[in-house]
Amino acid sequence: MRPCEQSTSAARRVPALPTTSSEHTHNYGLDRICPARYAAASSVRGGRMPRPSLLATFVLVVSLLASLSADASTPAAGDMAWTARPLGPASVATPTGSGGFIGDVLWFSTRQTTPPTLIGLDPATGRAVDQIPLPAGQGAWVSAASGTDVYVGTYTPAKLYRVDTVSGAVDEILTAGDSGAVIYALAVAPDGVVYAGTYESSGGRIFAYDPATGAVTDLGVTVPGQDYVRALVADERHVYAGIGAAASLVRIDRATLEFTDVTPPDLAGATFVSSLALHDGVLLGGVSPRGQLLALDTADPSRYELVQAPAETFVVAVAGGEAGRAYFAARPSGTLYGYDLWSGTAEVLAVPAPEKAANGLTFHDGRVWGLVDGLAYSYDPADGSVTGLPLDAAGVSPNPERPMALAADAEHVYVSGSGGVQIHDIARGTSSRVFVPGEAKSLWPTGDTVYLSVYTRALIYELPRVSGPVRSLADIGHEQTRPRDSFFDEPTGRLYVATEPDYGRYGGALAVYDTGAGELDVYRDIVKAQTISAVTADGDTVYIGSDIKSGLGTPPVATRAEVAAVDAGTGTVRWSVDAPAGATVIGDLQLIGGELVGITSTGLLFGLDQASGDLRWEHGLGANASVLTPSATGVYTTDGKSIFRLTWPEPGVPVVSTVYTGLAGEWAGPPTVAATPDGTALFAVQGRTLVRLDVPGELFAAVSASAASSWVGDPDRSRVWQAFVTVSVLDGHGSPLAGARVSTAWRSDSGRPPGAATTCVTGGDGSCVLRGTVADTAAVTVDVTGVAHPSLPRGEVEVSESVTVAAPERTFR
Incomplete structure (x- = not known):
């Protein structure tokens, strides 16, 4: 059938409305969107x-x-x-960066929220003594104390600031990059020289700042072809840098700026040395995705050992402790471990924050202090006790964060962010937050369940009721970390998840999770050396779109994205075609009126024959939108600035109309419009505020x-x-x-x-x-x-x- 010739009354929207049809075909209410x-x-x-x-x-x-x-x-x-009615911040959180002590006050940065803030927390009183906003940046991953100053590194743009914790004055030191650039690592040498490590798609760099002279030195790309400087630590003679997405360890002579590769051969195949500390002449580092702690003798780098943390994937933070003793935190468990130098084994100490990543770990006054999202905690080695300091109770106000995904059902709107999902009650106008162990990159409400596809470990969770907690369903594995799209097929009960591989890896995957049987099948590298970025399904046929980029830190192999039809039971490709107009990313796919309708990351709309993949039409949207949301009154999409409505008065090319402008949405994921199941309301993000648009009855x-x-x-x-x-x-x-x-x-x-x-x-x-x-x-x-x-x-x-x-x-x- 052609668009607008359907006779079923079933309606489907993305990402929240399940569909039913007597023929088990998904025509998404085209009887109502034309x-x-x-x-x-x-x-x-x-x-x-x-x-x-x-x-x-x-x-x-x-x-x-x-x-x-x-x-x-x-x-x-x-x-x-069409008017947009604000409903309050789309998602609010207090995700933390790293930190350290000045006197008895713990200073740390916040990430993912605007404005990024440096917070001073007094553990003795349990109160925040200061909250100093920074002038620019979408967040701050790292901070490092020096005297009474704290240096803070931001991202988008990547700037280094110095904050005087006595006066509250903030000085900009340098700019390491603009949109997309990140200062991931900071270290202060004993003489006060500050080193900043960056992520840049042109290669990870290190900058040195000497506060005595004000001189800034660009040390250049640390390892050619590697985009990430993820960790830094410095002593009197050397700076050590942990590199990715192919794990390397580099030692830099601070006087001559000579670079020496000191990577142990056993790190071959790892993605990152992602955290570093120096203690008693030993360099300590976290190795991803192996869940290993590296101990390396700084006097003789050929002497090292790797300590395996059981069932862990990431060593997210390390710190020296008492003489001969070190500590590290790992995910996914959230466990704190102890390690006696050169003992070869790790000791489980406590689980201060289950499933949470410690974004900072430091040893102060005989205790180990950790920072996780929304919480600071301390571990006392003397008695094994753990004390938690919730940041909201300390007077730290959650700030609006950039949303990652958006969905709606008849009663709630779901907005995912860092470490949680904000759930808005449509009728009451209130919201609450449910903890998620990571970042839900895709949300799919259906019935009384919300399925979440979660980064950083490509996990599938369900939220069985709005009050939580979430429940783990499946680990996609296969070196996958970042979900890009999902689709729940109501007739079959299958959840399909499209994923991107780990840093430095090639080959995304299609995960097929049978919610009734609890069984998972994963088909990797269906589109060779590309990420799977879009997915939809009809019966036993799954339609996928790709992105030529693979894991972050890898150069693309292909030059053109693909669209393919895949057998849901075997992963066999039934047909595959190149994306139209040389597109490199398929942003979304929907089955509409017997056609497979897609959109590229540049906003090119196209229609393919569902059975053969033959191109029927293509049409430029005129904006870089990438998510299509079918509803009862049309198919909606947004570029984060405006909302567009697509209808099909005739077969073929849709009619595009702009229904709202002025969103200026600040997204951490692809901008999205959500719709209630009956289509009477749309939800979008204006700045970082959730807004509701009531759909005119005439439609x-x-x-x-x-x-x-x-x-x-x-x-x-x-x-x-x-x-x-x-x-x-x-x-x-x-x-x-x-x-x-x-x-x-x-x-x-x-x-x-x-x-x-x-x-x-x-x-x-x-x-x-x-x-x-x-x-x-x-x-x-x-x-x-x-x-x-x-x-x-x-x-x-x-x-x-x-x-x-x-x-x-x-x-x-």
């Missing part, structure tokens, strides 16, 4: 008469007559009243009205006449909607109160006639205010349609 096919303009919409300003006495007699046929049209979405029921009038009695003597208004209603198919109750209100032009509201019920041809007897006025206006019918959202939609009825052509004497 209102633009009603192309014939009604007499009212084509030339609406001005409303009279005076009201005269009139007598209204309403009768329900046989219906009359009439064409109808729906105006362009841009002509309707659900196409209404037209026509007018006629005649004199009562002798027109030469009578001042009384009859007004006739015929209202016609079409359903989503463009067919007459019989049995619809039409609500109207009459008014005239003399300043007296308007007449009572009246109704009529449409007949078999979708129309009904309202009749009114009028006296002493030249015109009346009938406002059509609503249409009620079981097929409409919540049984009724508001309508804004008016027709003015003029007196018959004869002036009063």
